[in-house]
Amino acid sequence: MSWLHTMIVIPFIFALFVPFLYKFFTPRIHTGWFVFIVPLLLFLSLLKYIPTIAEGKTVYHSVPWMPSLGINYTTYMDGLGLIFGLLITGIGTLVVLYSIYYMSKHRESLHNFYVYLLLFMGAMLGVVFTDNVLVLYVFWEMTSISSFLLIAYWYQRKKSRYGAQKSMLITIFGGLAMLAGFIMLSMITETYNLREMFNQVDVITAHSLFLPAMLLILLGAFTKSAQFPFSIWLPDAMEAPTPISAYLHSATMVKAGIYLVARFTPIFGGNAEWFWVISSIGLITLLYGSINAVKQTDLKALLAYSTISQLGLIMCLLGLGSAALYFGYGDEATVYAAAILAAIFHLINHSTFKGSLFMVVGIIDHETGTRDIRKLGGLMGLMPISFTLTIIGSFAMAGLPPFNGFLSKEMFFTGVLNASQMNIFSMDTFGLLFPTIAWISSVFTFIYCMILLFKTFAGRYQPSKLEKAAHEAPLGMLISPILLASLVILIFFFPNVLSHYLLQPALIAILPIFAESGGIDVKISAWHGWNTELFMTLGIVGLGTFMYIYLKKWSGVYGLFSQRWTLNAGYDFAIERMERFSEGFTNQYMTGFIRDYVVYIFAVLIVMLGGSLWLFDGIAMDVSNDAPISLYEGGVVVGMIIAAITVPLAKSRLTAIIAVGVLGYLVSMLFVIFRAPDLALTQLVVETVTVALFLLCFYHLPEFRKATVPMRFKLTNLIISIGVGVIVTIIALSANSTRLFEPISSYFENSYDLAGAKNIVNAILVDFRGIDTMLEIFVLTIASLGVYTLIKLRLAGRD
Amino acid sequence: MKKPNDIILHAVTKVAVPIILAFSFHLFFSGHHNPGGGFIGGLAIASALTLLFLAFDIETVRANIGVDFKVVAAIGVLLAVLTGVGSFFFDASFLSHTFDYFNLPIFGKTELATAVLFDVGVALAVIGTSVTTILSISEDR
Amino acid sequence: METLMSFLVGILFMIGTYLILAKGLLRIILGTSIISHAVHLLILTMGGLKTGGPPLLGLKNTSYTDALPQALILTAIVINFAVTALFLVLSYRAYKLVGTDDMGQMRGNADE
Structure with missing residues (x-):
């Protein structure tokens, strides 16, 4: 310097x-x-x-x-x-x-x-x-x-x-x-x-x-x-x-x-x-x-x-x-x-x-x-x-x-x-x-x-x-x-x-x-x-x-020029037009209705992911390495699909909540099948607490109303959701079929020597990737403080 | 609000809660080598407490367990961070853990790991969070 | 199994998205719940299914399932729990304050 x-x-x-x-x-x-x-x-x-x-x-x-x-x-x-x-x-x-x-x-x-x-x-x-x-x-x-x-x-x-x-x-x-x-x-x-x-x-x-x-x-x-x-x-x-x-x-x-x-x-x-x-x-x-x-x-x-x-x-x-x-x-x-x-x-x-x-x-x-x-x-x-x-x-x-x-x-x-x-x-x-x-x-x-x-x-x-x-x-x-x-x-x-x-x-x-x-x-x-x-x-x-x-004699000349065609008038006109245009344009899509914004997000997701998969020729399907399916597993999957479909069709909120709960418990069964005991346990407990939470809140929320939405609204929703579902399926299939790298988890299998722990998942959580976990509990605490604040502290003058 | 007749629930809860709590502690401590750990243990303890709150009313439980669960969550986070900071005193990077084997009087050869301290922090944070959330909602009438 | 799981994940995503696009608050929350289940399953499937025993060294296995996705999901489950709780309370408060659970009516003021 x-x-x-x-x-x-x-x-x-x-x-x-x-x-x-x-x-x-x-x-x-x-x-x-x-x-x-x-x-x-x-x-x-x-x-x-x-x-x-x-x-x-x-x-x-x-x-x-x-x-x-x-x-x-x-x-x-x-x-x-x-x-x-x-x-x-x-x-x-x-x-x-x-x-x-x-x-x-x-x-x-x-x-x-x-x-x-x-x-x-x-x-x-x-x-x-x-x-x-x-x-x-x-x-x-x-x-x-x-x-x-x-x-x-x-x-x-x-x-x-x-x-x-x-x-x-x-x-x-x-x-x-x-x-x-x-x-x-x-x-x-x-x-x-x-x-x-x-x-x-x-x-x-x-x-x-x-x-x-x-x-x-x-x-x-x-x-x-x-x-x-x-x-x-x-x-x-x-x-x-x-x-x-x-x-x-x-x-x-x-x-x-x-x-x-x-x-x-x-x-x-x-x-x-x-x-x-x-x-x-x-x-x-x-x-x-x-x-x-x-x-x-x-x-x-x-x-x-x-x-x-x-x-x-x-x-x-x-x-x-x-x-x-x-x-x-x-x-x-x-x-x-x-x-x-x-x-x-x-x-x-x-x-x-x-x-x-x-x-x-x-x-x-x-x-x-x-x-x-x-x-x-x-x-x-x-x-x-x-x-x-x-x-x-x-x-x-x-x-x-x-x-x-x-x-x-x-x-x-x-x-x-x-x-x-x-x-x-x-x-x-x-x-x-x-x-x-x-x-x-x-x-x-x-x-x-x-x-x-x-x-x-x-x-x-x-x-x-x-x-x-x-x-x-x-x-x-x-x-x-x-x-x-x-x-x-x-x-x-x-x-x-x-x-x-x-x-x-x-x-x-x-x-x-x-x-x-x-x-x-x-x-x-x-x-x-x-x-x-x-x-x-x-x-x-x-x-x-x-x-x-003789200024007074000739200064009238200035009046001959129309005020409509000055540079300033042009500028004002342009600004006004631009303001009106951008306001109109913005109001076209900024409706203030969250669902519309979600539609944009999902539409972009479909176009971006689908488009890039298409462009880079990433779509693949290879079933040769698949694990076998037993009847029992198939039953669980079918049960999950039924539970999931029940949710949007349910007439009462209680049915919907219970269907989601069933889904959660079935997910934990899948975890058991897929050799993930920690996950299964966590999922079970979390699902229990979540259902309790849902029921607590549901006590306050109103009953489902009769759907009075226009057909176009429903159709858009349907198209978007089918699009998302298809894209995700394609991605899952393609990712599964094209494995570019060796898994890195063989390193974590040394957890007993490195961390003195025989539970690899737990070793990853508390030791190998401890900072993740630490930040996670930060998030948890912040969320609970958020809940507490929402409920307990109210702005003065409101309800 | 009329007093609901929930004798069965009370009776079951009185028996179940100690069992759940014991199981939770087991889950927590077995986490090092077997399924379990801070998250699961913490959540299980939280669910036991939730059951208590559901079966008895909040004031009764409050009177017997005089703990502010927000503080529990904060202590948990603090503990987790401190175990991380503790690594600095041994010239190790943040959140490095160590373990060793000791011969303790009753337990015999026992492994003691600093990671457990961190896990305690996690468990406390999870308990504090869950219970604070549930209490906040159910208290709001 | 992976192929079946891919389709399951796709269906769950579809239903979750449909619910999120709905007007009622409760449906939206349920939708996010379903989508998060789908994401957990997706991550798990991506790690390969049933490639070995549970990731517990105490068991007498020669190979273990990929433990890394499991650790990720464990974190995700707990975070998801906290987020769902926050979301529920938020909608509950919004309902109490605004008097409706219809997203179509919960718009900002015209002059905002």
């Missing part, structure tokens, strides 16, 4: 203690203060790795987990993993700090909240630091589950449950597809380790499963990162408490899909399919998200759509950048690699500004009681710090200087412009689409940023519509967004520090062809002269401002 392993495990272990901490210290100390230590510690220890990673080294540890299956718990850290690790722990620290003030220690069940949060943290660290695809899958699904639990944190609310279920269904569906893709990859490469897969890129590319594996893995990435058309779960996930929205649904978990795409770029990158699927889906998502964000009235829904759109942007950049692998190391590769660099850069930037925006929206919600922009307005003077933070966040998101969003937005434009010049993958035909759509989306991005800022803080203050009088949040709640907002500005002024220590190593991880040259030499700077990118930005500001001012 290396420190890297330990880091993944720490949140899980700490989660075990959270309920106790909650129990003992609430309400004296907010549970969050204890949890706060965990991400802080992890963040600080991750900082220690930065110099190592920046030198181009990687960290690798392997612990055998299931060696027989080739599953090793291998951890691996390169530049990409480190960035994610820092985001998870860094934002995690801030979010926990924020939640201490956001979540009331008097009203909320904090133990649940922090246990889920820690589960997520550990799982997410596992996703980014593991090298084994199966382990990655397990952690991946764990993030989905913890996200489900956190969205449904206020499970009393119907919308929370709905959102949780939606996110669960969509992300787990993608996760399963991804697992199938992983399995295909491991079939091709015969390894579960990513590192070893990277060495076999040629084998994978040539294989016929290349495309299915790629598409399945992408399905996992797209569902997780809320790409179109799977994006519908993210707005509903906003039912989670705001710290969770800031953490999982903007900064970390939704970026797991980005991580996956980046991680698999060395394998799939450089192919036209990979390039086109990712960049076009990314571009569509970018446009879809930004257009939809404008029409939202709930601040969190607006941010959710904006997150979708920004994730699409990053995804699109990753797709465009993957073209670098097509060219191999060289000048052209460097041009496209810049897109990858922009993607990682924007990933970090997005986490900072979106994190702070979510926290500010949480503050507004907390202090005014609403997130509806129709009720908000004029908070500028009342909440000056929040206002400043929103300016920073939304201007960064809109791509304005002097904030980090400006830099990555410019790099994004460079990426799409370069892509439009591309002469591979039939880009010469469609190339111009990229800058065009990117530009349109950015105009909408600008508009919703302005909505977020001015509809909330400018305009008229409407205290009558608010639940409580607005005032500035306590300092503790502001610390986290302030830290993030200052990062937004810091990164703008010192982008190359970030680039050197984090972006370049991550770039090498995504595009290994740059490993020898130590990355590409891209200097990120704010001023490039009067180039196309700058004019694009200026155009966005101009048109955006114009459209924002």
Whole structure:
């Protein structure tokens, strides 16, 4: 176990203690203060790795987990993993700090909240630091589950449950597809380790499963990162408490899909399919998200759509950048690699500004009681710090200087412009689409940023519509967004520090062809002269401002689209249909009538046993070794058959019980005949006691009623029972006729020497197979306790 | 409930129960070399007790045999497990048994086996179980 | 004898199954009883019948019947006794509580 392993495990272990901490210290100390230590510690220890990673080294540890299956718990850290690790722990620290003030220690069940949060943290660290695809899958699904639990944190609310279920269904569906893709990859490469897969890129590319594996893995990435058309779960996930929205649904978990795409770029990158699927889906998502964000009235829904759109942007950049692998190391590769660099850069930037925006929206919600922009307005003077933070966040998101969003937005434009010049993958035909759509989306991005800022803080203050009088949040709640907002500005002024220590190593991880040259030499700077990118930005500001001012005039356009054909309506329809179908289907066979279930069991027994006997040619009949039958024995057998037949025909229960008793005594006679004195004795005594028991109970049970069952019922019973009887007979005959092995009982015939006993059966019971007997008397005792409990102890309130 | 006239049953039971009990003990101890053993012995004893309960009413028997049969079952299981655990003290695996021959004053050369202890546990468990079951049912009115 | 026993076991299984599929609780219990008898006989038959004397070393035999099936059956008989007792009491309690011994009426609630 290396420190890297330990880091993944720490949140899980700490989660075990959270309920106790909650129990003992609430309400004296907010549970969050204890949890706060965990991400802080992890963040600080991750900082220690930065110099190592920046030198181009990687960290690798392997612990055998299931060696027989080739599953090793291998951890691996390169530049990409480190960035994610820092985001998870860094934002995690801030979010926990924020939640201490956001979540009331008097009203909320904090133990649940922090246990889920820690589960997520550990799982997410596992996703980014593991090298084994199966382990990655397990952690991946764990993030989905913890996200489900956190969205449904206020499970009393119907919308929370709905959102949780939606996110669960969509992300787990993608996760399963991804697992199938992983399995295909491991079939091709015969390894579960990513590192070893990277060495076999040629084998994978040539294989016929290349495309299915790629598409399945992408399905996992797209569902997780809320790409179109799977994006519908993210707005509903906003039912989670705001710290969770800031953490999982903007900064970390939704970026797991980005991580996956980046991680698999060395394998799939450089192919036209990979390039086109990712960049076009990314571009569509970018446009879809930004257009939809404008029409939202709930601040969190607006941010959710904006997150979708920004994730699409990053995804699109990753797709465009993957073209670098097509060219191999060289000048052209460097041009496209810049897109990858922009993607990682924007990933970090997005986490900072979106994190702070979510926290500010949480503050507004907390202090005014609403997130509806129709009720908000004029908070500028009342909440000056929040206002400043929103300016920073939304201007960064809109791509304005002097904030980090400006830099990555410019790099994004460079990426799409370069892509439009591309002469591979039939880009010469469609190339111009990229800058065009990117530009349109950015105009909408600008508009919703302005909505977020001015509809909330400018305009008229409407205290009558608010639940409580607005005032500035306590300092503790502001610390986290302030830290993030200052990062937004810091990164703008010192982008190359970030680039050197984090972006370049991550770039090498995504595009290994740059490993020898130590990355590409891209200097990120704010001023490039009067180039196309700058004019694009200026155009966005101009048109955006114009459209924002006349928003009321044209926003009616949204009403033109029918609500019946939205993605959500489709999802709801599908879910409702599936629920109704499965309910109907289940009710078909789950009748609640035990007899029906027994029929299934026996029918399966007949089909399975009969079928396998038939298939494997197991039916045999050989009477040559049979023992002779005497008249006396024949009489006993006939008597047994008569006794048995009497039971179902008996009109009174007494007759039936006595017939079964007769059967039992005849069985003990058979035991005598077959040289089994112990059995005969036991059977005699047991039968006596059983009959006594039957009579005792029968005293209470009702008399047989006249059979009023329909003919079909009886016929089914008859067919099933005849089938069982025939099958058992065939099995008995066949087993008797095909003896494959010598009996092992000659060993037990040494019982006098081995156990000092002349009764072999008894020696087997108490000595050779003593544990069986011991467990048997356990069963006996448990059964008698069961009887005792059933009779003596009754549930209160019942009879 | 009217008092049933069951003098014959009482009389027969008084004679039969000691005989059944004696036979049961014989069955139990002969189990090592001849048909019998813990299960059969235990069940036979249980059936003797059942006969008692059937012939006389439960309260009468209870007053004379002051044993809680649930405890009997538990003791039986405990004894069986302990004989198994006992093997550990002789560095043998769980439930290993041993036997040897001793010259005892009255019995002469006698074989003593640890397996018998285990069998006693089995017998006690069987008695406890059967009687608990029957008593539980018949007591419930 | 083994062939005859095989048929006997088959018939017992058939009748036992038929009883288990019935609606009345008592019939079901009787059915399980019959099936367990059938299983005991099946195991015994599988060990081979009358291949030697009783498995008692004290007797002057040269060969013994297979003792292993006998040990298995002995265990099974006693367990079966306990299970039958539990089953009886369960049905008895169910009858007292629900007021019917008809399995067709002993269904769970619709909203379960």
